[in-house]
Amino acid sequence: MPSHEELQKRLGVDIDPETLRLALTHRSYAYEQGGVPTNERLEFLGDSVLGFSVTDHLYRNYPDLPEGDLAKRRSAVVSTRALAGIARTLGLGEFILLGQGEILTRGSDKSSILADTMEAVIGAAYLSHGVETARRLVMRLVDPLLAEVDVLGAGTDWKTAIQEIAAARKLGSIDYLIHGSGPDHARRFEATLTIGGTPYGSGRGPSKKEAEQEAAAASWKLLHGTGAGSDAAAAR
Incomplete structure (x- = not known):
């Protein structure tokens, strides 16, 4: 240490x-x-x-x-x-x-x-x-x-924020694709958020919930043109 x-x-x-x-x-x-x-x-x-x-x-x-x-x-x-x-x-x-x-x-x-x-x-x-x-x-x-x-300013609950913007833009249903890795005592999770079947942001974390929040935050930034790959997101 x-x-x-x-x-x-x-x-x-x-x-x-x-x-x-x-x-x-x-x-x-x-x-x-x-x-x-x-x-x-x-x-x-x-x-x-x-x-x-x-x-x-x-x-x-x-x-x-x-x-x-x-x-x-x-x-x-x-x-x-x-x-x-x-x-x-x-x-x-x-x-x-x-x-x-x-x-x-x-x-x-x-x-x-x-x-x-x-x-x-x-x-x-x-x-x-x-x-x-x-x-x-x-x-x-x-x-x-x-x-x-x-x-x-989107707020601390990114999953709610992404639901609101997806509904407002009529983008389709939201799903999270989760992949876990590592031993049971040290699992790591990666989540990819899809809207209407199209993948947007991804996130990682020690729990499914945190990985989903990170994915939602990344997707929110893409949809607002502030994240990496935002031009591609805007073209979808």
């Missing part, structure tokens, strides 16, 4: 070592170690810091957007999917302390665990340095997402 110093370098902020270790302690590991503290309280704290930071940014930078649109953008940026994507970019999974059961089932790549730990790390930064440093960390992490907020 890489050192915590490497993680802090990736984050761009120094966090008290004990607090950082706590932020990385999943409940499965804590249980196996006889009930040591978990990162769940830090997750609770980090969720509030994250939500406030993003809300403040959206309020100040989008003065003409109504409350509903602001809420939609915030939900997209702070969603489990978005946070897990940030965590994967940081390589956060390799630092998380997990129990043996979660290790065997690739818990370090589960979106729920990654997102929760990301919030805990934000909480740890807040405890170590206060709200301003934590806010700056949040904004560094979410800036790439805010840059594509029009795409994220």
